[in-house]
Structures are given as structure tokens and as C-alpha cells.
């Protein structure tokens with residue numbers, strides 16, 4: 384789809400929105416810090432992966448050629464500890480959780496990255512970078528390890544917006560006596576007995592965590608690239624350290640735009656917010672969630688918040704997302720039914736979405752969607768547009784059924800647009816009947832409920848209040864309670 388390329392992006396470096404200007408017009412390189420593979424992924428991981436999946440999809444929808452690199456940390460302390468507790472080789476553990484990651488992501492509709500490098504397969508690149516940092520006096524050996532000397536890199540703190548003294552006062556007191564500065568970090572770790580190790584010019588050992596992202600992004604995206612992303616929790620020290628390594632070794636500016644997604648908060652029963660963490664006991668794996676909600680619903684739930692805002696996690700909000708997903712599919716199902724009954728030559732399967740620039744009476748909706756996404760990937764606003772389109776489709780269906788044949792083309796275009804825009808967000812990829820069938824009996828009835836609610840609304844607009852009351856009564860008898868709000872009518876089961 385042809386559109387002007389005018390994305391505004393919030394850059395954590397400098398903390399302001401700026402126009403996205405690519406190093407090479409038409410092409411974007413993007414690196415996102417991936418997961419450490421020693422356990423199942425939780426909702427926090429789901430958020431990072433869904434957020435950057437959307438960003439990649441949107442950049443591609445804008446016609447850009449995107450190279451997306453997302454790594455696996457497949458060696459670190461937690462991996463070694465877990466594998467040793469299970470008495471299995473660490474590779475067996477990491478293979479298992481890389482496979483689990485891919486299965487979870489597939490269920491969430493998150494595509495594979497173009498390159499998914501693993502740390503243990505890039506030791507040569509990491510060692511080359513460490514050697515260059517040593518040669519430049521930016522790194523030093525201590526007790527068999529190699530450390531980065533942060534006070535030799537004057538720009539240290541540029542991403543956090545703090546100087547060395549401020550960062551130092553806020554840092555934990557480090558017990559490692561081999562460090563010259565508490566903010567110095569390890570680039571290469573000397574092997575401890577019984578741990579996995581690799582040969583290096585500095586003896587047998589393994590890489591530190593930060594160096595892998597610098598080395599692997601450099602290999603696949605070049606020594607400078609456009610966008611680096613990750614969770615807010617990685618901004619300091621991980622991303623600050625990545626900058627120190629990459630810019631320190633090349634002497635050149637590295638990443639243009641830094642994007643960070645917000646934390647996931649858990650809403651407790653008493654309405655309190657807690658940061659999600661394992662230690663709080665509110666750890667919910669993606670698998671737990673997928674046992675209760677379709678992947679698409681989890682995705683919609685995540686996208687209902689802007690990526691930089693905190694994401695409140697509660698079953699109530701998940702249910703809201705489920706209901707929203709039902710409403711979107713219900714509009715498609717209703718349109719299908721009406722089109723098949725009145726214009727069998729039209730199909731609303733969305734299989735052949737035309738790549739059109741003109742959406743007729745729907746053009747404003749399309750423009751609103753793109754304006755929202757252009758504005759720092761504002762998915763809540765973009766999703767609101769999807770609901771507007773669904774509402775308009777629902778309103779047009781009775782007109783078609785009453786014989787206004789020209790409404791058929793209108794509905795068809797609306798369905799095409801809805802599918803087209805939703806696909807950019809990785810939503811509505813299913814056939815409506817299949818979606819409701821998977822949701823079980825309950826779901827099949829949802830379509831009918833939404834249709835009855837629409838009929839009631841139409842009756843009220845036509846001031847046929849007895850008819851509207853009859854529909855409310857009919858729903859009441861089926862155990863469905865309606866609630867009329869400013870935003871429209873919602874319903875719940877008894």
C-alpha cells in the first residue's frame with residue numbers, strides 16, 4: 384500500500400519524539416535483545432516480542448525492506464545453574480527452551496526474525512571486539528577476567544541521561560575487587576571448574592552478557608544501524624554497556640534510534656499495582672495464558688496499551704480483549720452471512736485483499752489508522768479505528784438485508800480494509816467461523832448476541848421501542864445482561 388513515509392518515533396536517546404530518518408532510504412536495520420533460554424517465557428517476554436513484531440510489520444507495511452535481528456542468550460549463569468541442577472548438558476536445556484520460545488511466539492502470531500543468532504555461535508566475533516577494546520585501552524584484565532573500563536569512554540551515560548558520578552552513586556557496591564570502577568563490567572569470564580568454557584587469547588572462559596549483542600548486531604547489521612529495541616529494564620546498564628562496547632571499538636556512532644517498551648504490572652485483587660517478577664509469585668508463563676486465551680486475544684490485550692506505557696495485567700483486561708476480538712470477528716461473520724445471502728459473487732473471506740489506495744467512504748478510517756501508527760506506533764488508537772470500522776460494517780448489514788443492494792460493495796470494501804489494517808497488527812488472520820468454532824459453543828452464540836444487540840440498536844434508532852425491549856427480553860431469557868454506556872452496549876453472561 385502506497386503511503387507517505389512519515390513516522391515519528393520516540394527515541395530513548397534524548398527522550399523525545401523525532402522523525403524516523405533511515406541511514407539508507409527504503410531500508411531499515413533493527414536489533415532487539417532476545418531471551419535467555421533457561422525457562423518458559425512469561426508475559427513480559429510476550430510484550431517485548433509482540434511490540435517489536437508490530438514495529439517490524441508496520442515498517443514493512445510502509446514499504447521498507449527490514450532486516451530484523453533478535454538474539455538468543457544461550458550461555459549465562461542461570462543457564463549453567465539450571466542445567467547443572469537438572470544434570471543435563473547446557474545445550475540440551477537451551478535447545479529445549481529455544482523450541483519452546485518458537486512455539487510460544489507462533490501461538491502469539493510473532494514472526495521469526497530474519498536472523499536469530501546465538502551467543503555460543505559467535506565467540507570469534509565477540510573475542511575480536513574484546514581484543515580491539517583491549518588494544519584501545521578501553522578494557523583491562525583482572526583476576527583472569529577482562530573488564531570494560533567505563534571511565535575511559537567519555538560518552539558513558541548518554542542513553543541513561545546521567546553522568547558517571549550519578550550512575551556510580553546509584554550503583555550497587557560491587558564485591559569484585561578486580562574492577563577498577565564499580566560500573567566496569569565483564570567482557571570475558573575466566574572459566575570456573577565444571578563450567579562450560581571456550582578457548583580465548585586470555586585463557587579458557589566464556590563471554591559476558593553485554594558483549595554478545597554488540598558483536599552479533601555488528602555482524603548482521605553492520606557497525607552502524609537504525610533501530611535498537613528492548614524492554615525498559617535493559618536500558619541501564621545493558622544498553623549503555625552495548626553502546627560503550629560498539630562505539631568504543633569502532634570509534635563511530637552506532638544506533639540512531641533506541642526504543643524501549645514499558646514494564647508489565649500485575650493488578651492485584653485489591654487494585655494495587657505490582658511489578659511483575661518471579662519473586663512476587665505472580666509469574667505467569669505464556670503457556671499458562673494460552674491455555675485460557677487464544678494467542679490473538681493475548682496479542683490484542685498487549686496492543687491495547689501503547690508500547691511505552693506500563694501494561695496492567697489482569698484477567699479482567701484479558702476478558703476485555705477477548706470480548707473485543709469477538710466483536711471484530713463477529714462483524715466479519717455478519718458481513719459474510721449478509722453478503723453470501725444477497726450477493727453470492729462477493730466474498731468477504733479477505734483472502735484477496737486488494738492493494739488499493741482509494742478506500743472510498745472508508746478513506747478517513749484508513750487515514751486515522753495510519754496517522755495513529757505513524758505517531759510512535761500508537762496501537763490503542765489504531766485498534767480503536769478497527770472497532771470503528773466494525774461498527775460501521777454492523778450498521779450497514781441490516782441495510783443490505785433490507786434490499787439496499789449498493790450497500791454490498793460498501794460492506795465488501797469495509798471488510799477488505801478491516802482485514803488489511805488488522806493484518807498489519809497481526810490480527811484477524813483467522814476465518815470468523817473457525818475463530819468462533821475454536822472458542823466453543825459460547826463463542827458461536829457471541830455472534831448472535833452481537834447481531835441481536837445491533838438489531839436492538841437499530842430498533843431504538845427507528846424509535847421502535849417495543850421491538851428494542853423484546854430483544855432485550857430475549858437476551859435476558861438467554862442469561863445475557865445488557866449495559867448501555869456512552870461507548871455503546873456491552874453485555875455479560877449471568
Ligand SMILES: [Zn+2]
Nearest residue numbers: 416596621625
Ligand atoms: Zn542486548
